[in-house]
Amino acid sequence: MSLTARHLEENGLPTVIMGSAKDIVEECGVPRFVFTDFPLGNPCGKPWDREMQRAIVETALTLLERAWMPRITVQTPFIWENDDWRTEFMKVDETNREALAREGERRRQLQALGKQQKEGRD
Amino acid sequence: MKIGADPGRLSHRKRRRQSHKEVTIMFQRQAYRSFVSYMDRSREYYAAQGYTQPYTWPRFREVPFTPLSKALSACRVGLVTTAGRKEPETSDQVLPRELYAMEAYPPPKRMYTDHLFWDKKATHTEDVDSFLPLNRLAEFAREGRIGSVSPRFYGVPTDYSQNRTMKQDAPKILEWCREDGVDAVLLTAL
Numbered sequence: 001m002s003l004t005a006r007h008l009e010e011n012g013l014p015t016v017i018m019g020s021a022k023d024i025v026e027e028c029g030v031p032r033f034v035f036t037d038f039p040l041g042n043p044c045g046k047p048w049d050r051e052m053q054r055a056i057v058e059t060a061l062t063l064l065e066r067a068w069m070p071r072i073t074v075q076t077p078f079i080w081e082n083d084d085w086r087t088e089f090m091k092v093d094e095t096n097r098e099a100l101a102r103e104g105e106r107r108r109q110l111q112a113l114g115k116q117q118k119e120g121r122d
Numbered sequence: 123m124k125i126g127a128d129p130g131r132l133s134h135r136k137r138r139r140q141s142h143k144e145v146t147i148m149f150q151r152q153a154y155r156s157f158v159s160y161m162d163r164s165r166e167y168y169a170a171q172g173y174t175q176p177y178t179w180p181r182f183r184e185v186p187f188t189p190l191s192k193a194l195s196a197c198r199v200g201l202v203t204t205a206g207r208k209e210p211e212t213s214d215q216v217l218p219r220e221l222y223a224m225e226a227y228p229p230p231k232r233m234y235t236d237h238l239f240w241d242k243k244a245t246h247t248e249d250v251d252s253f254l255p256l257n258r259l260a261e262f263a264r265e266g267r268i269g270s271v272s273p274r275f276y277g278v279p280t281d282y283s284q285n286r287t288m289k290q291d292a293p294k295i296l297e298w299c300r301e302d303g304v305d306a307v308l309l310t311a312l
Contacts, residue, residue: 001202001204001278001280001309001310001311002180002311003180003284003287003288003292004202004278004287004291004292004295004309005307005309006182006185006186006292007288007292007293007295007296008292008295008296008299008307009186009187009188010186011296012188013188013296013299013304013305013306013307014188014189014190014191014305014306014307015306015307015308015309016306016307016308016309017309017310017311018308018309018310018311019310019311020311021158021160021311022157023157023159023160023161023162024160024161024179025311027161027179027180027181028179028180028181028182029181029182029183029184029185030185031185031186031187031188037156037157038245039240039241039244039245040160040239040240040241040312041235041240041241041242041244041245041246041247041252041253041312042245042247042252042253043252043253043310043311043312044251044252044253044254044255044258044310045251045252045255046245046252047245047246047247047248047249047252048249048252049252050251050258053251053252053255053258054258054261056255057255057258057259057262057308058262058267060308061194061199061262061267061268064190064194064306065190065194067187067189068189069187070185070186070187071185080244083156084244085158085241085243085244086156086158088243088244089158089163089241089243089244090163090164090166090167092166092167092170096170097170100167100170100171101170101171101172103171104168104170104171104172104173105172107171108172
């Protein structure tokens, strides 16, 4: 998404990214970024919360009007009701390490099989 | 006690206790950053799955910048999403990556997001406006905050290949935006 924004901006179209993966967007480097510190999935506000969604979109519109230089990040004031997601998402620890290794092995086998089938067709 | 309750109705001691509680909620000390680093997290996760070569994310020194050329109330605003427009017909069907432009109104009731990288335990994507705010933008257009919303929105697939995004997808999105007379673009990353 960051790459697409950069391309549009290079070609004369002002852009704002709305998202929750702060490091990925900021490391890439984008013109304008509205950051909401939520679990990934609802960068424009909580589901069914019209007022919050309006506030976040309004922040993006204001940033379009007021940004005077690139790499401006604005963080919206909203917080998720708990912090569990910060540690739970894509967690790796002793409880799931073996299962993850098995899952990776299974995926590689499936991919190899898919590749063989494709080569067979070609 | 609910924050924001009328403090005038509380005894002096309760009020002091409440203000102390507010302070503890508004301010915390910690030794680590609270923001999740998705670069760190995904690298560790795929390493645990046995992928030895980590994904390398793009990083640029230079960042382009184009100021808005006219008042926002005269601008047509476009939306770009990473969500897909089609759902697979069976659970084991893998849909090909699709770049698309789609009629924005009436807004879709559902978008396909199962294939994307987001927190399926913590939240859901059943309200399309939580990641593709077509209804919210229509409200801002009606109120005159923006000139109009583009009649189409644009879907760009997330792609392992940065080259494909830069050489194929982004130029196509630009072309569609120009066809639709778009003046500014919101891109929402799921």
